[in-house]
Amino acid sequence: MSITVNAILREDQGKGASRRLRKKEMVPSIIYGGKKEPIMISLNIHEITHLLEDEHTFTSVLDLMVDKLEESVVLKDVQRHPAKNTINHVDFLRVDAKQALVTNTPLHFVGMEENEALRLGNMLNQFVVSVEISCLPKDLPNGINVDVTNLALGEHISLTNLIMPEGVIMTALQHDDIEAHDQTICSVSEPKVIEEEEEIIDTDESEAEGGEDQSEDSGDSKDGDAEEE
Template sequence: MSVSFEITAQPRSDTGKGASRRLRRTGMVPGIIYGGHQEPSMISLAHNELILHLDHEAFYSHILNLKVGDATEQVVLKDLQRHPAKPFIMHIDFQRISAGEKIRMQVPLHFTNQESAPGTKAGGQASHMLSDVEITCLPKDLPEFIEVDMGEMNVGDAIHLSELKLPAGVELPSSEHEDTIVVNIHSGHTATDEDETEEGAAE
């Protein structure tokens, strides 16, 4: 992996909505660490520091080093609650990882060669139906993203989940949605265009 993330948190004992509100007023974000065959741990993190990390796409699909007191644990981000109207993080969940146990994660999709695809050059338009995909893998195999190569796509072509080229050790957790379309290229000519053309001819 090309980058690493170091996060510092503080243990907390106060729980409940009132305690969380008091924390947020001091610029801290309440959170929790769970999993790894251990009891959950309540933590708090500096909001400003967290915002800087969240600006990096890789933060959402990366192994993170979380320091709480004198101990450092390896975790992944599992849930993030944002304020519905303000740019504030309300709560954050981390999951501990174990080297020999698979994890389930949402990983972003990176679409490549879209502009050079035959369908795009012919005037077609690409529609990205998914922006990320759920995968399972061991922590060591966790990719930062999944590449979707559009270089051979023509107008009318689509790439389905089952056609994604996954890195070694990475799997889709279920084949139930394998026919879900990830991206397609369709004609750029719309019904509105046709109507305007017909109206112009009639005039």
């Protein structure tokens, strides 16, 4: 599936220019990487917002159309307004069909509905939700499946258990000491039970203390009245 992003060149730079663009419902953006110079562009806020609602936009090689020029890029960074959550800036990285690119791809946990341990009320703990991979642009996956269908209570899946698509390498496992860089992706455990400690009140002691307090209070009250007189 091909995803096309439309853009136009922009010449003005700086905070003031960016503010003016946003008032026109445009998003300041940039294309960089490769042997070419960076290109300053702007995107339609409604179009890019709609595209970013699809996870494939984050995990695909995009056809970026700048006027009549086409660039093959991947989405590198999205900056959002801290309060409004609107898109403030987008970075695109050029890709070369002959050179491997390094990027993050999401993990898709499949088989949860068929897992017997989960159907009995146990929990699937997800510790890793994405991994860094290296591959040629043509081999870029939309995600890595983690099959938990047969994962039993007390068992876990680690990075070394993942089955990578052909041509895709997980960068974390390219070190000499693989065990040191391996980590648990998910596990099945019993649900946590929050125990509430009930405070046991001794009624007799409570009443006794209450009586003493009352007598002391009455004595103090009398002394106070005497002093006031």
